Amino acid sequence: MQSLGYTDVSIPQHRWEPGIGDVFNLSSHIRARQAIDLALSISGPDFNVILIGDENVGRMTATIDYLRYRRPIEHLVRQDWLYLQNFWVEHEPRAFGVSPGEGRRFEEHLTHYVKRVFTMFKAALESEIHRVRLEEIYREAERELDSKRRQLRRGNDRNGGGKRGTPKKMEAALRLSHGEEDADEKTASRGLFENPTEFEEEAGKIKASAEYAATELDRKTLEVIITKERCSFSDQFAPYQDLCNWIDDLNTDMLSNVTTIARLVRDGSVDVPVRYRANLLIDQTDNDGVPVILEPNPTYENLFGAIEYRRQQGSFETDFSLIRPGSLHRANGGILVLRAESLAKDDSVIDALKAALRDGMIAIEERHRMGSMPVAATPRPQPIPLSVKIIVISSPATFYQHFSDDTEFRAHFKIRAEIDPDMPASVENAATLGAILQRAIMRHGMRYTTDAVDCLLGLSSKIAGRRDLLSARFELLDDLIREAQRIAGPSNALSRDEILIAWNARRHRNRRAEERFLESIARRHIAITTEGTAIGQVNALTVREVGDYAFGRPSRVSARASIGWKGVVNIEHVTQLSGRSQQKGALVVEGYLRGQFGRLRPLSFDCSITFEQNYGRIEGDSASVAEFVAIISAVCGMPIRQDLAVTGSFNQLGDVQAVGDVTEKVEGFYEATEGNRRKGLLSGVILPSANIGDLVLAEEVAEALAQGRFKIWAIDRVEEAVAIFATLPSADLSDCDTHDLTRQAAAIYARMDANLAQFSETQRLYDSPPFQG
Known part of the structure; x- marks a missing residue:
């Protein structure tokens, strides 16, 4: 047995020196760093x-x-990536990859190139030379049309004239873009043609030929401009052969659509059509x-x-x-x-x-x-x-x-790695985490004292659930820093006091369910005795979780013994309220009893055990020690202390084993025994020695331990728990060693053996055991 003191349970003080502050230097993140470095070093696409x-x-x-x-x-x-018009398959735009920065440069040069070509083309179309050439094309067409008109008139005269008038659509066919017949000639032509349709066809051919010649003039004009300008554009992107080929396709398309371009520029528009623009999808110029x-x-x-x-x-x-x-x-x-x-x-x-x-x-x-x-x-x-x-x-x-x-x-x-939720409280980890916390405080614009970082490192151990560990969940501490900042104010340095106030305030906000439970104990709605002694009644410790908040709560385990053959009867199991591990714990208790007291004679007793006022499912074997002490008390008729609570499981050989959530369990029983402290009475908890390193208690509980108002005993054997519970509440166990407890337990076991022998003798007198098939 070991009686724990303040330094065994208080918030630990970790040795540390300021480090680099890189999260991936923490041992909890080392696997993640190695996985990332490995993936980035392998060129395979599946890594x-x-x-x-x-x-x-x-x-x-x-x-x-x-x-x-x-x-x-x-x-x-x-790479930069561009989407450009596909001039051969209209609705399947092509993707081009270029070096970072080249995409933006191409986009700018393309727009500049097309605008320059359009501007020069507009100037060329409006030039005197181009106008004269265009007028010559239409004058030549007019002369040819006049010749055709005279031929048709002569043919009509040879045939004696016609009665039919020239239709309006033939009138339109006679018009060219640079002139039309005068009114006198149109009047004279009416009724002179024997076959107006033939003349319409000839006039249409002349007009189409003129339009084609005009278009060819525009095309040649544009081609001269493109030939002059293309090299200054495409040569800048000579390393990209696909782009150069696309520029050639662009020039070909502009020549193919010269009529549309001419109409645009004649209307005064030099905006770049969408098909001649670049969609710069990805630009990595500044990356x-x-x-x-x-x-x-x-x-x-x-x-x-x-x-x-x-x-x-x-x-x-x-x-x-x-x-x-x-x-x-x-x-x-x-x-x-x-x-x-x-x-x-x-x-x-x-x-x-x-x-x-x-x-x-x-x-x-x-x-x-x-x-x-x-x-x-x-x-x-x-x-x-x-x-x-x-x-x-x-x-x-x-x-x-x-x-x-x-x-x-x-x-x-193919590469998987896990980040550990906690890490050893080594000097290296403490240095790195301390630097991370320092940086977080400064990032929030605060000054700080050294003990503030010390306290945060200690609370990291509390979050991790062990004194020799640090939690990797440092973002919770960053949130705590923000809360403590409001308490400290803008002018004061952040210290340990503000950190603890913020920590306790957070706990207070989340402990409504715990307070309701404590109120139920105070009102005696939940029967928990924390004073005096009682037979067959022990305070066990359980944990309840409400969302992300867990708290410990005492639960009364009671036992009643009588003569019989059933042995240990687990009421929770009979009523189907126990899980498998809880029933396993009850069977282990019975196995230890049989091995300890039934080796030379059959055990002749019935002892029912139950968690009082519990109507939900129970899981876990952490109440095994409590169940055993209750059974010993019930069979021996031995009063046991009610100011103590116990948590722990044990094996069939009597070795006490570690359980979970011991910090929450101890703090929960401390809260439940507040009345004892007001009356000046002692209270305490018994737990496995293997759990000593798991205790990181609230400062209030640690101080009560230092002042002797609360006790914690760590045990290795189940007999030690029996001996401690059998002592008087006023007894001082500070100087009591394991040998003393062993002797006291031996005396209790002898009493237990004698009572079981009496049970067996009485059972033999009244009845014989039932047939066991």
């Missing part, structure tokens, strides 16, 4: 990372901070390092991009300039970070992501149109090669529920 960690361990912020500002990774191709993209909402459109639509005269239309990139495009050549919880919301997105990794391409599809009528002229963008590393960050529950059994997903995410 992506699934990173698993609890909330508040900095799994997202620390990962992004670690990834950011890295040098470009050689095997990842980082010197590796692009690190976090996609918080990985829908299909957010990941793979989308095609937008504009409203035009009551309908919707689109073109390649309205293609928008997704996160995969922005992260191409770098790293994409995804949240598994968001990714798991839509299985179709996961399937599309796996397909993209399998094919090595990013294809933009309009998933929302699947199953509906196809829309004419909707772009079908050319897929873009995918060169990216993907890091999916997941909670353990999400990973094992959605991804662990997906063999195809595992094939593309």
Whole structure:
């Protein structure tokens, strides 16, 4: 047995020196760092990372901070990407990849080139030389038309004239863009033609020939301009042969559409048509390092991009300039970070992501149109090669529920690592975490004292649940710093006092259910005795969880013994309120009893045990020691102390074993015995020695322990618990050693053996044991 003191249970003081403050230097994150470094060093497309960690361990912020500002990774191709008009297949825009910065330069030079060509073409069309040449074409057509007109008139005269008039549509055919017949000649021509249709055909051919000649003049004019200007444009992008070929296609298309361009420039417009523009999808001009993209909402459109639509005269239309990139495009050549919880919301997105990794391409599809009528002229963008590393960050529950059994997903995410929720309280870890906390305080614009960081490190151990551990959930401490900042005020330095006040205030906000339970004890609605002695009645300790808040609460375990053959009867098991582990604990208690007292004769007793006022399911074997003490008290008729509570399980050999949540259990019983302290009475808890390192108690409890108003005993053997409970409440066990308790326990065991012998003798006199088949 060991009696614990203040230094054994108070908030620990960790030795530390200021370190670098990089989260990935913590030993809890070392696997994550190694996994990321390995993935980034391998060029294979399937070596992506699934990173698993609890909330508040900095799994997202620390990962992004670690990834950011890295040098470009050689095997990842980082490029600007452009979509340009496909002049051969109109609705399949082409994708072009160029070096970072070249995409913006190409876009600017393309716009400048087309505008310059249009401006020069407009000037050429308005020049005197071009006007004279154009007038000559139309005058020649007019002369030819006059010749045809005279031939038809003579033919009509030879045939004696005609009665039919010239139709209006023939009148229109006679007009050319640079003149038409005068009124006198039109009047004279009426009724002179025997075959007006033939004349219409001839006039149409003359006009078409004139229009073609005019167009050819415009085309040659534009061709001269393009020939003069193209080299200054295309030579700047000579390293990109595909772009140079596209520039040739652009020039060919402008010559093919010279009529439309001429009409535009004659109307005074020099704006660049959409088909001659560039859609700069990805621009990495200002990105010197590796692009690190976090996609918080990985829908299909957010990941793979989308095609937008504009409203035009009551309908919707689109073109390649309205293609928008997704996160995969922005992260191409770098790293994409995804949240598994968001990714798991839509299985179709996961399937599309796996397909993209399998094919090595990013294809933009309009998933929302699947199953509906196809829309004419909707772009079908050319897929873009995918060169990216993907890091999916997941909670353990999400990973094992959605991804662990997906063999195809595992094939593309071959590297898996977990962030530990806690880490050893080594000098290195304490130094790194201390530096992280220092940086967090300064980031919030505060001054601080050294004991503030010391206190935060100690509370980190409390969060971790062990004195020799630090919690990796440092974001909880960052939240605590913000709360303490309001208490300290802007002019004061943050100290240990403000940290503890904020910690206790947080606990107070969350402990409504605990306070209601304590009120029920005070009103005697829940029967818990914390004074004097009683037979067959022990205070066990349980834990209740309400959301993310857990608190300890005493629960009375009672036992009643009689002569019989059933042995230990677990009422919870009989009423189906116990879990398997609780029933196992009861059977272990019975096994120890049989091995201790029934080796030479059969045990002749019945002893029912139960958790009083409990009507819900009970799980766990941490009340095994309490059940055993209650049974010993009931069989021996021995009063046992009610100012104590016990938690712990033991094996069939009597060795006490560690249990969970001992800090919450001790603090819970401390709160329940407040009346004892007001009366000046002692109270205390018995727990396994293996749990000593798990105790990080509130400052109030530790001080009560130092003042002797509360006691904690750690035991190794179940007999020690029996001996402590059998002592008088006024007895001082400070100087009592294990040998004393062993002697006292031996005396109690002898009394137990004698009572069981009497039970057996009495049972033999009244009845014989039933047949055991």
